[in-house]
Amino acid sequence: MRTQLVRRSAAVVSGIALAAGAIGVAGALSANATPDTTRITSAAAGPAVAAKTISIKSDHTTAKAWAKVQLTGKTTGIARNTVVQVQRLQNGKWVNFPATTKVTSASTYSVWVKSGRVGVNKFRVVAANTASAAVAVNIIK
Numbered sequence: 734m735r736t737q738l739v740r741r742s743a744a745v746v747s748g749i750a751l752a753a754g755a756i757g758v759a760g761a762l763s764a765n766a767t768p769d770t771t772r773i774t775s776a777a778a779g780p781a782v783a784a785k786t787i788s789i790k791s792d793h794t795t796a797k798a799w800a801k802v803q804l805t806g807k808t809t810g811i812a813r814n815t816v817v818q819v820q821r822l823q824n825g826k827w828v829n830f831p832a833t834t835k836v837t838s839a840s841t842y843s844v845w846v847k848s849g850r851v852g853v854n855k856f857r858v859v860a861a862n863t864a865s866a867a868v869a870v871n872i873i874k
Contacts, residue, residue: 782810783809783810784809785810785811785863786808786810786863787806787807787808787809787811787817787858787859787860787863787865788806788807788865788866789804789805789806789857789858789865789867790806791868792804792805793870795870795871795872795873796872796873797872797873797874798849798850798851798872798873798874799848799849801846802845802846802848803843803845804843804844804858804868805841805843805844806858806865807840807841808840808841808842808860810861811836811840811861811863812836812861813835813836813837813838813840814836815835815836815861816833816835816860817834817835817842817844817858817859817860818830818833818860819832819833819844819856819857820856820857821848821854821855821856822854822855822857830846832844836860842858842860848872850872851872852871852872853869853870853871853872854869855870856869
């Protein structure tokens with residue numbers, strides 16, 4: 734019982750000493766720092782965050798109506814198992830297309846689409862609030 738009390742007391746005293754030392758160092762640093770230096774130091778101290786990107790490519794530039802067209806790509810900064818949603822440009826707006834997949838552990842994805850809309854169909858994929866560029870597929874009869 735006495736040993737436990739001694740250990741706890743020593744831990745409390747050590748904690749107070751460390752806190753006082755930290756306050757003294759922080760006070761000395763802030764007294765000598767300009768506001769710009771403080772801002773730069775705090776930004777540099779944070780972890781680096783990778784920019785989120787997602788690419789897209791199609792295995793066909795022209796396909797018959799209702800034929801399978803495979804869309805593949807790579808991601809950066811997007812977690813494994815994140816849903817990848819295919820979208821098609823319709824009347825100037827990107828609309829969700831009924832095709833989804835997930836990001837693999839290798840940071841890639843693969844999904845196929847079928848379209849009966851004859852003409853140029855523009856597709857893109859969206860994952861984690863990040864959109865790819867568009868890819869055009871000409872659908873013929």
